[in-house]
Amino acid sequence: xxxxxxxxxxxxxxxxxxxxxxxxxxxxxxxxxxxxxxxxxxxxxxxxxxxxxxxxxxxxxxxxxxxxxxxxxxxxxxxxxxxxxxxxxxxxxxxxxxxxxxxxxxxxxxxxxxxxxxxxxxxxxxxxxxxxxxxxxxxxxxxxxxxxxxxxxxxxxxxxxxxxxxxxxxxxxxxxxx
Amino acid sequence: xxxxxxxxxxxxxxxxxxxxxxxxxxxxxxxxxxxxxxxxxxxxxxxxxxxxxxxxxxxxxxxxxxxxxxxxxxxxxxxxxxxxxxxxxxxxxxxxxxxxx
Numbered sequence: 001x002x003x004x005x006x007x008x009x010x011x012x013x014x015x016x017x018x019x020x021x022x023x024x025x026x027x028x029x030x031x032x033x034x035x036x037x038x039x040x041x042x043x044x045x046x047x048x049x050x051x052x053x054x055x056x057x058x059x060x061x062x063x064x065x066x067x068x069x070x071x072x073x074x075x076x077x078x079x080x081x082x083x084x085x086x087x088x089x090x091x092x093x094x095x096x097x098x099x100x101x102x103x104x105x106x107x108x109x110x111x112x113x114x115x116x117x118x119x120x121x122x123x124x125x126x127x128x129x130x131x132x133x134x135x136x137x138x139x140x141x142x143x144x145x146x147x148x149x150x151x152x153x154x155x156x157x158x159x160x161x162x163x164x165x166x167x168x169x170x171x172x173x174x175x176x177x178x
Numbered sequence: 179x180x181x182x183x184x185x186x187x188x189x190x191x192x193x194x195x196x197x198x199x200x201x202x203x204x205x206x207x208x209x210x211x212x213x214x215x216x217x218x219x220x221x222x223x224x225x226x227x228x229x230x231x232x233x234x235x236x237x238x239x240x241x242x243x244x245x246x247x248x249x250x251x252x253x254x255x256x257x258x259x260x261x262x263x264x265x266x267x268x269x270x271x272x273x274x275x276x277x278x279x
Binding site: 004007011014015018019027031037038044045047052056057060061064065068069076093094098101102104105109112113121122123126129134137138141142145146149153156159163164 | 247
């Protein structure tokens with residue numbers, strides 16, 4: 001009963017904040033709404049017995065990634081004109097996009113409601129998971145079965161760091177030449 | 179009474195659709211990036227729900243990889259936006275359509 005109530009409240013908060021992200025004109029308000037969306041999704045992860053994923057969601061998504069977003073928004077310091085300009089160049093854009101979005105919701109809903117999920121039943125029902133501990137299981141899987149993707153992830157992050165530095169550095173050299 | 183897992187899947191579908199609509203509606207490159215994060219969050223919710231449904235841990239592991247890709251994408255994308263803003267002094271995607279045609 002408590003679980004259903006918590007799910008309903010959190011899903012309503014999630015959906016309304018997600019709509020807030022889309023319709024807000026000021027990017028900083030969108031960022032704040034997005035942080036709230038991520039925190040309420042973390043609560044849903046706890047309801048789904050994924051406690052470690054919930055903690056990482058709050059720390060990495062709401063903490064790290066959104067801080068980068070807010071940092072960039074503050075750094076660019078957009079003025080009102082640049083936010084409002086060319087907003088109504090395509091008059092049919094908004095109705096068409098909302099119609100397509102509703103069609104997408106209906107399609108996903110039909111697929112989710114009708115499909116029968118069949119696959120190999122895993123060996124970690126919630127009772128077993130509670131006994132061993134979610135974090136311990138995640139660590140075990142990450143360093144045994146998924147060790148190769150885990151190492152490839154480090155290469156991806158390395159490439160992202162180099163890419164960010166290259167993109168930021170090129171500009172400075174150009175300005176010095178001028 | 180526990181919540182049917184289909185509700186979680188429908189919620190993840192709604193989140194994904196809101197993100198897709200946001201990408202189509204908005205002209206601000208930063209908000210478009212945030213809507214992409216919203217779509218990734220919807221996918222992550224579906225992953226965790228499927229993991230719970232199949233009593234498996236694999237879906238939860240995949241969420242970590244999705245998060246890593248999201249972090250890398252955010253860093254590189256925001257670096258591109260900053261570089262664009264230095265050159266053209268705008269983040270409106272209508273003004274950055276040089277490669278469109």
